[in-house]
Amino acid sequence: MSNEFFKTSILPYSAIIIKICRVYSNSQQDFEDYYQEVCLQIWRSRNNFKGNSKKTTWIYRLSLNVCLTLLKKEDKYRVVHINSNNLPDRFIEDSQVFTDKDLSRLYEGIKQLSEVDRAIITLYLEELSYKEIAQIIGTNTNNIGVKIKRIKNRLEKILTKNKF
Amino acid sequence: MDKSIEQIWKNGFLNEDLLIPKVKSLYNQKSISMVENIINKFKKQIFLLIPLGILVFIFNIILDNENAIFWGSISAIPCFGLFLLGKKQLKELKKIDYKSNSYDYLVSIKEHINQIRSFNKKLILTCVPLGLLPMLIYTYFNQQGKTIGEIFGVDGLNYPTISIFLLIPILTLIAVLIFDFLSKNKTFDITSLIKEMEELSPKP
Numbered sequence: 137m138s139n140e141f142f143k144t145s146i147l148p149y150s151a152i153i154i155k156i157c158r159v160y161s162n163s164q165q166d167f168e169d170y171y172q173e174v175c176l177q178i179w180r181s182r183n184n185f186k187g188n189s190k191k192t193t194w195i196y197r198l199s200l201n202v203c204l205t206l207l208k209k210e211d212k213y214r215v216v217h218i219n220s221n222n223l224p225d226r227f228i229e230d231s232q233v234f235t236d237k238d239l240s241r242l243y244e245g246i247k248q249l250s251e252v253d254r255a256i257i258t259l260y261l262e263e264l265s266y267k268e269i270a271q272i273i274g275t276n277t278n279n280i281g282v283k284i285k286r287i288k289n290r291l292e293k294i295l296t297k298n299k300f
Numbered sequence: 301m302d303k304s305i306e307q308i309w310k311n312g313f314l315n316e317d318l319l320i321p322k323v324k325s326l327y328n329q330k331s332i333s334m335v336e337n338i339i340n341k342f343k344k345q346i347f348l349l350i351p352l353g354i355l356v357f358i359f360n361i362i363l364d365n366e367n368a369i370f371w372g373s374i375s376a377i378p379c380f381g382l383f384l385l386g387k388k389q390l391k392e393l394k395k396i397d398y399k400s401n402s403y404d405y406l407v408s409i410k411e412h413i414n415q416i417r418s419f420n421k422k423l424i425l426t427c428v429p430l431g432l433l434p435m436l437i438y439t440y441f442n443q444q445g446k447t448i449g450e451i452f453g454v455d456g457l458n459y460p461t462i463s464i465f466l467l468i469p470i471l472t473l474i475a476v477l478i479f480d481f482l483s484k485n486k487t488f489d490i491t492s493l494i495k496e497m498e499e500l501s502p503k504p
Contacts, residue, residue: 150320151313168321169329179500239312242305261309291305 145182146175149195155262156196159246159254160203174202189271196264197272200255207251245294253287260284327402327497334489335409339393346386353379378431385423389416403497410490417483424479428472436464 146153153174161167177198185194234240246254252273259269266284270277303311353376360372393412398405439451440461448464449457 147320151318154318154320155313171321180496234312234316236308236312236315238303238308239316242308242312257305261306288305295305 141179141182142175145178149178149192152192152195152262153199156199156203156255156258158243159258160207160251162247170203170206173206174199177202190268193264193268193272196259196262200272204251204255241295241298242291245291245298248294249287249291253283253290256280256283257287257291260287327406327493331402331406331493332398334493335405338409338413338486338490339390342386342390342393346383346390349379349383349386353377353383378427389419392416403494406490406494406497410487410494413487413490417486420483421476421479424475425472428475429468432468432471436467440464 153171157167157170157174161170178195181198185191234243246257249257255273256269259272264272266277266280269280269284273280356379357372357376360368360375393409393416396405396408396412443451443464444461446461447457448459448461449455451461451464
């Protein structure tokens, strides 16, 4: 990947990629692997961006697709289903924790949602319009509002529960 | 909750210094997994030769031909021979160590697979005609005067006995085509990955 490509096509969108990758990874190692894979996929698909949507929308979609694909691959080889509620504290690496405690807690809450719900709430929090979210997720715009309301309720419950 | 999730997100990232991970060792794990996958497939193909040899032998017995055990053994021997050869080739392939970088490693693996493929192709081009020749000579002298159709029990093939030797190029060609079909995509993934690595970094 040339430095030029990295500077113009990856770096400006790094915040987006980092946010998405963090939602789907449980360790620093996973996070770095996901980040690298997304960068690589952006490079591979560089000629596929036709400008039909905003570049950011395209990056969100691509990042989500890569993370979900990697997650599925991992699930395939995972014998025991791990529920984040059952994880010992030491499993959450320090490097995965944000300096902002509220943000860290929010991330941990989001990680307890289903894969699709994680995507929807992240896109919502990134202030994407319902239309853009629907485009990225590949669903009807009408359903998004209801879905977001439900996810928010669930997330708030998780956060309240985790607070104590 | 003191703050809404929207506020936590927005304010959190305003204060957060997002560290961009360095893109490093991009292909290490990928190349190792890819080679492992190729080796596993190769291994499966080799071990399939054992049941194939047994099946060929049993098939001859079932057909209850004259000298079934002899012809069954003759037919099964190439399968077991190829099994031993394949095992040797697999051992050599596994000997290739991970070099200092993924690129060199993949190039070595690709070269080695191509060498194996080239050797096996030459083996087919030599062994198929050599294996067929004695059988066809035997058939030619035992079935002299009969047409091809009469020898194989197929109506309409009124060709002289000598034309039985045409089976040598025909069957060799078929064997080569089958071999090419089975092995053509073996290095496709590696070649794509090498190409991608060359594009990403002109001098890996």
